[in-house]
Amino acid sequence: MDEALRPRGVTTQVGAALITYFLPCRPGAIYVNVTDHCLNDCRFCIRRDGPMFFGQDLALRDAYPDADTIVRALTAVTGWGTEVREVVFCGMGEPLLRYACVLAVCKAIRAMPQLGVKIRIDTSGMHWAGLKHLDLLDYIDVLSVSLNAENAKKYDELCQPQIPNAFGVLMNFLNAVKCYEEDLRARGLHYPEVRLSVVDTSEESFIPASGREAYGKGCFPVPDLAACKRIASDFGWSLVVKRLFRDSRDERWIARSIEALCLRGPRPEACAGCSYRH
Ligand code: SF4
Numbered sequence: 001m002d003e004a005l006r007p008r009g010v011t012t013q014v015g016a017a018l019i020t021y022f023l024p025c026r027p028g029a030i031y032v033n034v035t036d037h038c039l040n041d042c043r044f045c046i047r048r049d050g051p052m053f054f055g056q057d058l059a060l061r062d063a064y065p066d067a068d069t070i071v072r073a074l075t076a077v078t079g080w081g082t083e084v085r086e087v088v089f090c091g092m093g094e095p096l097l098r099y100a101c102v103l104a105v106c107k108a109i110r111a112m113p114q115l116g117v118k119i120r121i122d123t124s125g126m127h128w129a130g131l132k133h134l135d136l137l138d139y140i141d142v143l144s145v146s147l148n149a150e151n152a153k154k155y156d157e158l159c160q161p162q163i164p165n166a167f168g169v170l171m172n173f174l175n176a177v178k179c180y181e182e183d184l185r186a187r188g189l190h191y192p193e194v195r196l197s198v199v200d201t202s203e204e205s206f207i208p209a210s211g212r213e214a215y216g217k218g219c220f221p222v223p224d225l226a227a228c229k230r231i232a233s234d235f236g237w238s239l240v241v242k243r244l245f246r247d248s249r250d251e252r253w254i255a256r257s258i259e260a261l262c263l264r265g266p267r268p269e270a271c272a273g274c275s276y277r278h
């Protein structure tokens with residue numbers, strides 16, 4: 001086996017890039033790091049404080065893995081054992097900016113029908129400004145879209161998008177997904193579960209300092225959760241409220257403890273105190 005792809009817990013390093021990683025409180029889920037490029041600059045984004053995340057360095061340094069490399073990395077690290085329940089595309093960037101790559105990986109996983117693994121994609125939806133494809137939905141189980149705000153003004157304030165009319169792009173994306181979902185449903189075909197998500201920014205001390213520096217204490221914008229829930233339910237979807245990360249940079253998430261982790265292993269003691277919950 002290629003030494004760089006030798007299984008070592010739940011992370012796979014190929015060259016300078018960490019292609020797969022994990023969240024301690026998501027046993028059975030393997031995360032895929034396809035890009036660190038993003039069209040937003042969210043004030044609450046953890047990458048403002050650097051690429052380390054639960055002891056894992058998610059900087060890709062322009063070494064973006066291709067689909068074959070990702071599939072080989074996933075295979076090497078998981079062996080596709082039954083303990084692997086979910087593959088999640090989510091990193092310190094927008095995975096659908098690499099739409100063709102993500103689609104190819106999803107197709108490769110689905111071409112192994114013996115695998116019962118679920119596929120989830122977390123997206124901001126901003127890729128929709130330039131790429132209007134939805135065929136990926138045929139291959140995944142869950143699409144999680146960051147709503148993040150109840151209107152354009154607050155979205156711009158919280159997410160600082162690089163593209164104009166970003167909230168409009170997001171709404172257009174959601175409407176297109178809804179139409180696609182209804183079409184698949186009408187034809188009796190598989191369609192994924194769609195979830196919207198919002199980050200509860202009310203605990204502002206856990207927002208990276210660079211994200212809150214423009215605001216005085218107690219003035220940081222907070223999404224209207226009830227209004228966000230109404231938007232989600234108008235689409236017929238659920239809303240997931242995410243808490244801010246507070247200890248993903250804690251020293252206990254050192255490489256040694258990560259390497260000791262395994263999809264097959266028990267949840268480590270360090271996980272008990274982790275604040276990461278949806
Ligand atoms: S969309 Fe996600 S990766 Fe991009 S800045 Fe916002 S939180 Fe960070």
